[in-house]
Amino acid sequence: MAGALVPRLAVSHLTKRFGQLLANDDISLSVLPGEIHCLLGENGAGKSTLSSCLFGLYRPDAGSVRVDGRPIELRSPADAIAAGIGMVHQHFVLVPAFTALENILVGTGRGWRLDLAAARRAVRALCARYDLALELDRPVAELSLGEQQWVEIVKALYLGARLLILDEPTALLTPVESAKLFRVIMRMAREDGLAILLITHKMAEVMRSDRVTVLRKGRLIGTAATAEVSRDQLVRMMVGRDLASPRSEPRTGPATPLLRLAEVSLRDADGRRHLDAVSFELAAGEILGVAGVAGNGQTELFETIAGLRRPSSGSIYLAGTRIDGEDPAGIAALGLGHVPNDRARDGLVPDFSIAENLLLGQQWQPPWRRGWLLNRPAIRQRAATCIAEFAVAASGPEALVRRLSGGNAQKVVLARELAKASRVLLCNQPTRGLDVGVIEHVQSELLRRRAAGCAILLASEELDDLFSLADRIMVMVGGRVVALVDRPATDLATVGRLMAGQAAA
């Protein structure tokens, strides 16, 4: 990429504060036409803040932005759109009840009449340009996440975007969908000269870009041509240190079973079978990995053990006590922690503070209460300890959880559930959407727990994770356990085949 080109986007000395927090500190970067430029950083490094500033959602406190050499003021998304900046948000901004076409069309064009036919032609042409098969007249609620992503991208292009900001676009996509996304944005850049600013923390994606800019804790660490840096160098820039890969050592000695499931089945009110005669034992100091394509009963299994669903048949024992049919609070009191799959929906109350979220479910237990009142000093003290221990980036125990990045929010869930899990810990996708530094932290925390004699049930869509942590691996397809093997006795390819082999059935 030659320096002779006028950058599509040039950001200089951009600074954005939120109260005490310096979210972006003197950031400068440029994106050239036809370039795929990665913005790399851990959660909370300031990537999303920067992109929100560039799209006019936040007003920066200092700094300037140029588009094609012209200085522009970004007071609102209208300014950004007028300058040709398009944004695809990490959490899709779509109307589920509208069709794809309506989502693309709304807020564009002139006049009173809603000319769906003309819009449909224009959008079809845009889709044809990039070989996208988008069902324009289906409600977005019925589209897969991958298709919704395309709706978001076409939305931005339809508004005339010449710089496309993609905020963690592959976070919710399957590997096949991600690969297609990359093929298409590559064509957009190479053939049509679009400038692409790709926000990500996945190293594999970063390595396919032209240049990469690294942020850490709101500060610019540097920009490099991707071809000239190694993966390890980038990780070091992003995290500020080298990463260790946690790995579990083989177990020693016999262990007592803590969790036992016998022929557990679960049907819902419509008679659909979510779990089909699931049986296994989980011993103290063991990590049992659950492998499976999403939606094959993993979440139902976790929720059934935690008491959130009642099995239609079978029995569950925790340390010898039968727990199926008990309420979740009673089960938790026996020493069970549950890290749910969707932390934002099931794990946290966004409008509560960190201290309150850490307390959830334990508010009746001493020392967190004194009679009918909450023991505020003790709760605060505990929260401060957790924040320090888990390195949560937040202003303090009273910070609202909605202000935290995904990784920091997940640390809050982990801190709370680990404290409960004196015997059994259920971890459903504990590292989803987290960046490498946090993943390392979570994984070593799980191994510490295992060493302390905790029994851990761990589901992950990242098979690498399972293989580095689990003692045994259980493969689930269609709510059934199709294999339960010792880790040394199997390999990635075999498990992958087992997961996929019957996934279609």
Place this chain on the structure above:
Amino acid sequence: MLADLLEPAIVISVLAAALRIATPILLAALGEVVAERAGVYNMGLEGTMLIGAFVAYFVTFQTGLASAGLLAAAASGALVSLLFAFMVVTLQVEQIVTGLAINLLGAGLSTYALRAAFADAATVPAIGFMPSLPLPWLAGLPVLGPILFEQKLLTYLALLAVPAVAWFLFRTRMGLELRCIGENPKALDTKGLSVPARQYGALLFGGVMAGLGGAFLSVGSAARFVPDMTNGRGWLALVIVIAGAWRPWRILAAALAFSLLDALQLQIQGVGLKLPFQLLLALPYICAILAMILLRPRAGVPAMLGVAYRREDVA
């Protein structure tokens, strides 16, 4: 006795009365559906209608022109909804609380103004009855003529507003944008368009319609103003919006179903059926509650109804 109710003349008069009864509710409900599609609950309909009723009466009394009264009622409704919009859109005060405050304001202000204008509130002067407006040729049609085409101006307006609002919501750009706000305001904000401006507009329309609905009660039918004369019709309009699943044609159906029951119970009282009149009076409302329980139409509810939109929060 019951057979009297099936006399053609009585059936026609019940149906014509049903349209009259439906008019104020339909006007307010069609205004409210636009506001609710744009994500805002205006619980202050009752108060807005009361103010509209008083202003229409007072201006008609002063000028002798019913048309001036109607225009003034529309303007007063717009003014009240502007206050409401400022509170809930600009200041982001809780919508239900603000609506309740508007109701108290409307009830108090209209009664106070009545007392201030006429020394003896007991003998408030009546104004001339607003004449019916039989439509040429159409009024001569058998059966349909007397039911549909011998009504008052505001009744025609309310009926015409049904296709107009349906067309606006589902066939215009602005309608799509308003519906988008009710479902996900950020989706419109990120297209560079103003969410507050559109919510103000939707609320203003709702206010105008509620003001006209109130005007129908005073100038359109009673020919005077009585404190609290809306008698729950504003609340009923809110129920009708829900029963109508936020769709104009279904709202018409719901409003007609309710007012038909009301017209029927009036007629039953008239023929002297031996039922306690309190029960008859309550009948339409009992049916409204039953309809709410049985229909439970969750499909149409705008996803972000009642939730104020703040940009900093959602990023």
